[in-house]
Amino acid sequence: MSSTELTDTGHETVAATPPATRLRMVPLLEVRQSVSERLRIGVYVISLLVAAALSVALLAWSGVAPSDLGREIATTAFSSPRALGSVLVRTAPLVIAGLATAIAFRANFWNIGLEGQMILGAIFASAVAIYDIGPENGRVVTMALAACLGGMLWIAGPGLLKQRLGINEVITTLLLNYVAFNLLLHMVYGPWKDPVSAFPHTEQYETFERLPMLGWLNLNWALPLAVGLALILWWIMSFSRVGYLLDLMSSNARMAGAVGVPVAGLTVAAILGSGAVGGLTGFAISAGVEFRMTQDFFSGYLFSGVLIAFLGRNHPLGVVVVAFFMAVLLLVGQSLQVFFGVPFALVQLIQAIFITCVAASEFFLTYRMHWRQAA
């Protein structure tokens, strides 16, 4: 009868598996029913500590003893107001870059085009500077607004393609980075080449075209701009109706649409907002650090932005904190390079360790582990 064949099939694999004879502890995973906020924070902190420990071990293995590392961090970042100042100068554009990325991520739009948006922001800001648009005493504000506009224009295309035709924004935003880069090269090797030095960057901005100094440490207005922006976004994300609806949408866009939430409008607003802040990142570097548009001012920010947004859990205040540590890491990395001959790749490896540890820690939020004796 055919049924015998069926049961034969049934027994086959069972017989093929040898019964475990030794006593050993095996983990049993259970899906968690709910995750408390305390557990979430605890797991996050532990994953950061694990990443830090791994990084210290890795550096020790590369010839930087933990004590040297500690001294290096202290001198580079915290030994003097000047050191702290240079960390904070470095922090400001990283905060803005992280915010730009986090805004889009909150709306489930994977903006991988931060560098393109930064370039367009810098190009628009430089155009205002070069062609002397607007009054001199408001020039720097005009430049900032122009930078936002540039970033928005650059992200509008991918946003439209995503909304209308469902084209994957990861591809479009990413590829437009290269288009933007070539546009940048065209400008600085062509019409905007510095007439003074004939180097491929724009001429230096006038004093009134730069972010003014704060008069404290060596800081300019980029830092208050970044922190202010973070506070505003924090309010929007956590306390406004917009933030509430964004949460609803990112949890279930179909449901949000069905109950009449203007899903398309909010998504477009978040996409354009992300682009605008991306453009502002370009402005913050050009007008706050370099005082001109150089040909590689943007490099590395795309990855940093994603990393900061991810580690900061797309939370504006989280972004500020992570950006600060990122700045410390970058500066310490530079001095390790100089004094210990550690390759820069190691800094990137450390970033990767942090990302991997935090991403892997999600596992412990999804599952609960029981250790039990195997039969």
Added chain:
Amino acid sequence: MTDTLALSSVSKSFGGFRALDTVDFVARAGEVHALLGENGAGKSTLMNIACGLYAPDEGHVAIDGKTVRISGARDAAARGIGMVHQHFKLVPAFSVLENIMLFNPGRSPSEVASKAQDLARQMGFEISLSDKAGTLGVAEQQRIEILKVLLAGARIVILDEPTAVLSPEEGRMLMGLVRKLAEAGSAVILVTHKLHEALHHSDRITVMRGGRKISETTPEGMDPASLTTLIVGEQIIEKPQLSKAVGPIEVELENVTLSGESGRKGLVDVSFRVRRGEIYGVAGVSGNGQNELSAAIMGLSFPSSGRIGMNGLGDVSKRGPGYRRRHGLGCIPVDRYSHGLAGRISVTDNYAVNGAMAGAYGGWGYFKRGLAQAAAREAVAAYDVQGVRSLGQRAGLLSGGNAQKLVIAREFEGAPRVVLAHSPSRGLDVRAGAAVHDRLRAARDRGAAVILISDDLDEIMLLSDRIGVLNSGRLTREFKAPAERGDIGAAMVSHE
């Protein structure tokens, strides 16, 4: 006969909540064992222990008389336990064969392919191994799931509410398949809350309630009423109550035509009117335009021609859901987890969306969470949503019946004058289903026009004052309640 699978005095708690309390359960080769109970009775927890997803706090599991510790799903599979989950776990982009291979690693594709074909033939159906899983219908996907676990060597097959996603016809076919599995020597466990499945298609019935085993019996001598009493601990018998006061026309569909999703029929020239104070039931075999009708009324898709009139608003057929809801439409969508609720956010946030959109909790700049929370607390109490340990709890953790109550609490909050309910009691147990029906009757009795779309003819007969039959996208017949069940059934399947 030895018990193929035996769970003895099994207990399990989740954070202080005792989901299972010293439960005994056995499954024997050659038998179909129905496991009945309300949502939250502990059926799923018990089966998750049997297939190694949870470890019991107390008690033990034995296979073929030998006590075993199952250390996970893979271990369970190796010991011959296979579970077909309610939500299928196929990879849509993979072919049927690839999906089967994924579950049976390390075997040669040609061997698996020929075994799969043989098995399918023995079970009485055909499969095309090269089809992409994502292109298959629900019933076919389910058969692939069953094949998958059988090929992995399952002798104990657990089916978790297998007919919840099937049409009545597909359900009947599945029950035939279940019988064949048992005849071929498997121990089949049928987790269900459909009484007739247990009564007509099982050899043994275990009833659970509140984490305890209430009864183990055979179908002989049982009837729906006695089973219901065992399941809910009291008698619930719903009786039709016709409308007492029918008012003027509140909503009107006129020649609505809508093309369907990828190859489906859609709607063709559908017209009907619903008055205040009546429930208009739309009967039909699922897949005959129900989804399209529901989308057209909710405002999720716009008809290519025809009009949808709402009293005092004129034609709303080209208006989005926001507009219609502001003007008195409330909807209970067919799939509460895809269109009804956002599972990852809190009960409050799910409840508050209407009020937030209407500005009840502050303007765009400030969302007054405190107010929203207070409103949600009231609604949860008023609509008897159980299992809410805190308002900050994720809505996805609510059981089906309570999730549906939460949807209804939100949708009925502003006393909508038009209510659309699409298969509102699907997947719910008797008690929860009756509670949903009470809400719909109450909405009608306060003067709302209620449109009930359902492929469950019993539900239609129980609630409707008038009945329209949807067949191949057309509204072919209308009946006035009380109507003959047979006449409606005939109109549902007629090919004219």
